[in-house]
Amino acid sequence: MAIIISLFNHKGGVSKTTTAFNLGWMLARYGKRVLLVDCDPQCNLTGMVLGLEDMETAESILGTKDGRPLNIREGLAPAFESRPSLIEAVVCPKVPGNDKLWLMPGHIGLAEYEVTLGIAQELSGSLVTLRNLPGSLRYLIDKTSAAYGIDIVIVDMSPSLGAVNQNLLTTSDLFIVPMHPDYFSTMAIKSLTSVLPKWKAWADAASANSVLRDAEYPFPPKSPKFLGYVVQKYRPRAGVPSKAFQTWINQLEDGVANIFIPALEKCKMMLSSDIYINAGYDPNQPILQMPDFNSLIARSQEHQVPIFELTAAQMEQVGSVLASSQASQNNFKELFKVAAERTIRVVDAIGA
Numbered sequence: 001m002a003i004i005i006s007l008f009n010h011k012g013g014v015s016k017t018t019t020a021f022n023l024g025w026m027l028a029r030y031g032k033r034v035l036l037v038d039c040d041p042q043c044n045l046t047g048m049v050l051g052l053e054d055m056e057t058a059e060s061i062l063g064t065k066d067g068r069p070l071n072i073r074e075g076l077a078p079a080f081e082s083r084p085s086l087i088e089a090v091v092c093p094k095v096p097g098n099d100k101l102w103l104m105p106g107h108i109g110l111a112e113y114e115v116t117l118g119i120a121q122e123l124s125g126s127l128v129t130l131r132n133l134p135g136s137l138r139y140l141i142d143k144t145s146a147a148y149g150i151d152i153v154i155v156d157m158s159p160s161l162g163a164v165n166q167n168l169l170t171t172s173d174l175f176i177v178p179m180h181p182d183y184f185s186t187m188a189i190k191s192l193t194s195v196l197p198k199w200k201a202w203a204d205a206a207s208a209n210s211v212l213r214d215a216e217y218p219f220p221p222k223s224p225k226f227l228g229y230v231v232q233k234y235r236p237r238a239g240v241p242s243k244a245f246q247t248w249i250n251q252l253e254d255g256v257a258n259i260f261i262p263a264l265e266k267c268k269m270m271l272s273s274d275i276y277i278n279a280g281y282d283p284n285q286p287i288l289q290m291p292d293f294n295s296l297i298a299r300s301q302e303h304q305v306p307i308f309e310l311t312a313a314q315m316e317q318v319g320s321v322l323a324s325s326q327a328s329q330n331n332f333k334e335l336f337k338v339a340a341e342r343t344i345r346v347v348d349a350i351g352a
């Protein structure tokens with residue numbers, strides 16, 4: 001079965017989607033079959049993959065083709081709209097330019113299921129008519145990844161503490177917390193420290209609840225573990241973060257090491273320490289620390305390829321400007337490779 005990695009931070013704009021796309025692509029370059037799942041009703045990941053202009057005409061917006069679901073909302077519709085049919089795999093387009101990477105397109109209408117799922121999760125099985133909802137997301141992801149022989153699923157989430165995110169996080173196998181080096185991310189660590197243990201306690205109770213366990217789509221007994229945190233978009237000076245950014249990075253590291261990880265340890269959301277050691281990193285430090293992509297981010301979005309696969313022609317630069325961009329690009333590539341290697345070692349360790 002595929003290993004599901006969710007990218008979560010209720011704070012917006014901290015590079016969840018950018019990390020999902022670039023890391024997912026890199027994992028596929030290492031030979032893993034990877035499915036990107038766009039669970040954000042903003043559909044930024046879908047736009048990034050299919051092209052922002054093509055989004056409005058994208059086939060996936062239609063919902064179904066020959067009766068088969070083309071996006072996540074349509075995939076969930078049998079459960080949420082009490083249709084007599086069973087949930088089936090979503091038809092996922094292959095991501096252009098990478099033959100081991102697929103996308104489960106998002107849909108703005110996923111937001112409409114948020115309230116119903118919230119009620120189903122609050123009542124945790126006492127309302128029998130809603131019993132199929134809490135297990136339906138993971139069921140759909142598993143069903144779809146089985147159809148494509150997927151090894152690793154990357155779930156991109158919206159910036160919220162809503163029911164869909166609670167569900168996705170607690171039914172994933174691993175989670176990554178993306179952050180930016182700023183004041184708001186240090187605040188976010190504090191709220192995540194209080195929220196995640198509550199979600200875990202809820203999920204433990206839900207998976208032990210007989211109504212949810214015996215549902216058509218049983219709520220799975222999962223124990224999501226912290227894969228690591230990502231710090232994106234710092235401004236480097238002479239190859240290292242400038243002083244102002246380093247101050248924020250230090251604060252993030254302090255918050256993670258002294259508040260966040262101890263809370264996760266208490267509720268069993270950390271992997272055993274030998275898994276991190278064998279994967280070659282310390283979870284108190286970022287699994288990936290990435291400088292600002294500067295002008296390359298715009299080119300990456302324009303051409304729908306990750307930063308590290310932009311060609312010289314796509315960068316539209318020449319001479320020394322191009323040489324300097326390519327040097328940065330190589331650096332970005334190395335950093336994503338290291339993060340992908342660490343991820344693969346953990347995935348292989350827990351999947352074995």
Ligand SMILES: Nc1ncnc2c1ncn2[C@@H]1O[C@H](COP(=O)(O)OP(=O)(O)OP(=O)(O)O)[C@@H](O)[C@H]1O
Nearest residue numbers: 012013014015016017018159232233291292293297
């Ligand atoms: N390393 C980086 N360098 C430069 N720009 C970046 C970098 N990482 C992300 N960005 C930019 O920052 C913005 C926010 O990134 P992104 O959309 O990935 O965040 P997000 O957490 O998914 O946001 P949301 O919470 O809205 O889903 C985007 O415009 C993205 O292009």
Ligand SMILES: [Mg+2]
Nearest residue numbers: 016017040044
């Ligand atoms: Mg996003």
